Amino acid sequence: MENCIFCKIIAGEVPAKVVYEDETVIAFEDINPVAPVHILVVPRKHIPTFNDIQPEDRELVGHLAWIIKEVAKQQNIDEKGYRVITNCGEDAGQVVFHLHFHLLGGRTFGHNLVGKS
Ligand code: 5GP
Numbered sequence: 405m406e407n408c409i410f411c412k413i414i415a416g417e418v419p420a421k422v423v424y425e426d427e428t429v430i431a432f433e434d435i436n437p438v439a440p441v442h443i444l445v446v447p448r449k450h451i452p453t454f455n456d457i458q459p460e461d462r463e464l465v466g467h468l469a470w471i472i473k474e475v476a477k478q479q480n481i482d483e484k485g486y487r488v489i490t491n492c493g494e495d496a497g498q499v500v501f502h503l504h505f506h507l508l509g510g511r512t513f514g515h516n517l518v519g520k521s
């Protein structure tokens with residue numbers, strides 16, 4: 405997709421600190437981390453938002469969940485715990501319209517799930 409920053413990272417046109425990749429998924433460090441570990445787990449396929457997941461993507465989304473767990477282990481945050489977030493659309497504050505999951509760890513997050521802007 406033209407003008408999609410994550411498609412450019414996937415194509416190797418924009419650099420990123422990649423921590424994992426396979427045929428369908430790539431994971432790289434967030435450029436503006438909000439936790440000691442802040443990884444973005446991203447399908448290579450350009451799916452704009454969580455709303456745009458199609459029936460044929462179900463295996464891919466399951467694989468993404470598996471890889472999030474594996475990267476948590478690789479980053480040594482699996483035992484202490486971590487948070488997984490996806491922002492869908494305007495109200496959630498989605499900025500990059502290419503599906504991605506934030507994997508956050510290395511600190512505590514408390515119980516505040518509902519930060520207001
Ligand atoms: P969201 O769309 O879920 O609100 O957040 C997009 C995330 O992508 C942000 O946390 C932002 O820091 C990250 N991001 C935006 N542009 C780049 C980039 O060019 N490289 C990397 N590594 N992360 C980016």
Ligand code: ZN
Nearest residue numbers: 408411450502
């Ligand atoms: Zn894209």
